[in-house]
Amino acid sequence: NAGVTQTPKFQVLKTGQSMTLQCAQDMNHEYMSWYRQDPGMGLRLIHYSVGAGITDQGEVPNGYNVSRSTTEDFPLRLLSAAPSQTSVYFCASRPTSRVSGYTFGSGTRLTVV
Amino acid sequence: DAKTTQPNSMESNEEEPVHLPCNHSTISGTDYIHWYRQLPSQGPEYVIHGLTSNVNNRMASLAIAEDRKSSTLILHRATLRDAAVYYCILSSQGAQKLVFGQGTRLTINP
Numbered sequence: 001n002a003g004v005t006q007t008p009k010f011q012v013l014k015t016g017q018s019m020t021l022q023c024a025q026d027m028n029h030e031y032m033s034w035y036r037q038d039p040g041m042g043l044r045l046i047h048y049s050v051g052a053g054i055t056d057q058g059e060v061p062n063g064y065n066v067s068r069s070t071t072e073d074f075p076l077r078l079l080s081a082a083p084s085q086t087s088v089y090f091c092a093s094r095p096t097s098r099v100s101g102y103t104f105g106s107g108t109r110l111t112v113v
Numbered sequence: 114d115a116k117t118t119q120p121n122s123m124e125s126n127e128e129e130p131v132h133l134p135c136n137h138s139t140i141s142g143t144d145y146i147h148w149y150r151q152l153p154s155q156g157p158e159y160v161i162h163g164l165t166s167n168v169n170n171r172m173a174s175l176a177i178a179e180d181r182k183s184s185t186l187i188l189h190r191a192t193l194r195d196a197a198v199y200y201c202i203l204s205s206q207g208a209q210k211l212v213f214g215q216g217t218r219l220t221i222n223p
Contacts, residue, residue: 101159
C-alpha cells in the first residue's frame with residue numbers, strides 16, 4: 001500500500017508559468033483534498049473532492065484549478081504561478097463512509113521566483 | 114468552525130509520559146476530536162480521534178473530559194521520534210475540511 005503519493009517533491013517555477021501537482025491514492029478513498037502550508041503556519045484548504053466528477057472550493061482557491069476524473073487521482077493545477085504561491089502543498093484523502101483520519105502525502109515544496 | 118486552544122510548546126524527557134492538553138469549550142455535539150502530528154519536513158500524520166469515550170490505539174491514548182470541553186492526548190512513553198507539532202482539531206462527520214491551528218510544538222529531551 002503506497003498510501004497518498006505526491007509528485008514532484010520539489011519544484012521551482014518562474015512567475016507566470018503553469019504546472020500541475022500530482023496526487024494519487026490507492027486506498028479507494030472517496031474524499032481527496034489539497035492544502036497549502038506557509039512557513040510557521042497551519043494548513044489551509046485549497047480545493048477538495050468527495051468523489052469522481054465532484055470538486056469544490058476550500059478557503060484559499062484563487063489561482064488553482066482541480067479536476068477529479070478517477071477515484072485515484074486529484075491533480076492541482078497552478079494557472080499562472082505567483083510568488084505568493086510559494087508554499088508546501090499537501091494532498092490528503094479519507095473514506096467518506098465512516099469517521100476516519102486523513103492520510104496525507106509527503107508534500108510538494110514549490111518555490112515561485 | 115469550533116476553535117481549539119493548545120499551548121504553543123511543551124517539553125518532556127525521553128521514556129516519560131507526555132500529556133498534551135486541548136481546550137474546546139465551544140464544541141458541538143456532533144464534533145469529533147481529532148489529533149494529528151507533523152514531524153519536521155513531513156506531512157501531517159493522523160494520531161487518534163474520539164467522540165465521547167476515551168480511546169486507545171498503538172500510538173497514543175485520548176482522554177476526553179466528561180463535558181467534552183477539553184481533551185488530553187497521552188503519549189505513554191515518549192521517544193525522540195515523537196518530537197513534532199501536535200494539532201488538536203474538531204471535525205464533524207460530514208465536515209469537508211480540517212481546520213489547523215498553531216498546534217503544540219513538543220520537544221523531547223534525551
